[in-house]
Amino acid sequence: MIHPFKGPLVTQTLRGLSENEPFHWRGDRPDLESFNDTFEDLMGGKRLSEPGMKLFKRFLLSLEFSANPNLTLMGSLPEMIAGGDPRRGFDLYKNHKFFEGFKCGSCHSRPSGGNKAVLDAGSFLLSQPFKIPHLRNLYKKTDFDQSPGAESFSGFGLAPDGSFDTMSHYLSQPFFGNIRDDESIKIDLNAYLLCFDTGTAPAVGHTVTISPGIRDLEGRLMRIQILQEQAELRGIDLVGLGVISGRRQGLIYWPKTARYHFDNSNQEPLTLEGLIHFAEQGSGITLMGVPPGSGLRMGIDRNQDGIPNGNSGFPEVRIQRTGGKVLLQWSASALSYRLEQSSVFFQPLWLPIPDPPELNGNNFQVEFPISDSDMMFRLVSNGLILGAR
Ligand code: HEC
Known part of the structure; x- marks a missing residue:
């Protein structure tokens, strides 16, 4: 039973909705289609037509989280954050039984940290039924400060009603059994949760520029190599843009050939070495990690007609x-x-x-x-x- 008096609940993010049903803190909306009523009931407008709702749903599902800036460029956990050890925190999250055999990962089990299950009111000391929420944006919920006289940069913090300002306070609730009084465990769990993978590789959005006379070439090469590795390991795309031979040219790194392919058929694909040489001759090239599947469009074929930007006709066999x-x-x-x-x-x-x-x-x-x-x-x-x- 869902009680009509739900009390204040923090508005949840529209990012990362894919595979995250049922929606809302209490799981009272089974799917995105069920929000069609909202256009009429809450917004005073009209429901969307069926095709309209399909388009709207496609748009909503395309909203993804950006990368968690607390992870390393490779997507691994840093050694230390907020005074805690996130690697120990991860181990505790997976393995430490804190209450009747439960671990954090028993409930927060999907890659998102969420779970489709809705727990009953009364179970696990819950005041009303709650869905097990994802944990992908906890690192953005750190600006609430309830201490007397504090200047708080956010109006709410953790939990469905946003009433907890720190992880340490959240994890001090009676439900958290044998960890609620253990400051060292809470600090390390907090460190891990601040680094929780959002599903987007940290290499997405990362840029490296190589230009004539650049300093710190070695450091830049190292970062480009990480971007190339991420293209293989996590399927991100790696694109580039530069002025070469007096012309603006786009390119994409293709893991299958381990070469940079250009947006025109006259230019031979280059190895990283060749590309650096090229960039040093011209006015430079900026490489950028982009979301999986968007590389061809962003790198070499803007209108996705199959003809790279710098070519005039279809490729011929x-x-x-x-x-x-x-x-x-x-x-x-x-x-x-x-x-x-x-x-x-x-x-x-x-x-x-x-x-x-x-x-x-x-x-x-x-x-x-x-x-x-x-x-x-x-x-x-x-x-x-x-x-x-
Ligand atoms: C029995 C299932 C269960 C277990 C085990 C569990 N949680 Fe949760 N968690 C929930 C539910 C349900 C909610 C939402 C209701 C609430 O916060 O009271 C929640 C909410 C949270 C939130 C707030 C999320 C937000 O966006 O504000 C955090 C943080 C959290 N859990 C961390 C943990 C950690 C860390 C552990 C392990 C120490 C853990 N949880 C163990 C079910 C569980």
Whole structure:
């Protein structure tokens, strides 16, 4: 039963809603669609149509948390924060039983720290039913100060009603059993929670500029290498922008080739070494980590039409016979395309080529032994299809 007198509750963030139902502190809204009533009941407007709600939902789900600035660039826990050891805090969070066999992670179990479960009023000393909330924005809830005479930068702090100013006070509630009087445990748990991963890698939004005569090149190279690693490990995208040969050029780091690919087919993809050399000749390049999946748009293909910004036409597949083999080549800037093949002429059965293409100069290429049967090839990107036979 949900009691109608819920009392004051802090407005929750609209970020990170994906997979976070049911919504609100008490879990009283099963899904985003159920908020359609709010347009009428609370805002005095009209409900959205079904397609309108779909669009609105897509927009809401796209709002993600930015990276937690307390994590290192690699996404690991720092050694010390707010006087505590976040690594010990993490260990306590996962393993320390503080009340009837419960650990923090028993309830705050999903990557977000949340859980879809709603606990009953009365259980775990709760005054009303509460959903187990995510913990991704705790580091932003530190500006509330209730001490006498304090200048508080926020009107509320932790817990559904925002009444706790510090983690230490929050964790001193009777429910927190054997840790509520242990200051050292509370300090380390606080340190860990201040670093809680928001789901966005800290490398997202991080920029490094290389320009002629730059000082501290080594430090910058180290950070670029971390960005490249994060592109492999966490799937962030790494893009760049610079004026090279008098022209504004975009680029993207492609982990599969370990090269920087440019937005025009004349420019050969470069290794990091080659890129530094290039940046030092021209007016410099700024690299930036960007959210997974946004790199092609932000780096080389602004309008996402499959044609990189600096090119004028669709990439073409060139096919030629060399010895007993067939050689297929296409531009190395056509990163949003993949090559498919079929040996069936009528009603072709298109299959991706098994091996990744090789990089040769400013082209991708694949070689096939010549066969007796027909072979057809095509490049496919976002529904655009370009073929060769
Ligand atoms: C039995 C399940 C359960 C366990 C175990 C649990 N929590 Fe929670 N937690 C909740 C619920 C439910 C809420 C929301 C209601 C409340 O705060 O009273 C909550 C809220 C919180 C909040 C406030 C979040 C905010 O945005 O204001 C923090 C911080 C928190 N928990 C930390 C912890 C830590 C640290 C531990 C381990 C020491 C822990 N919790 C163990 C269920 C649990």
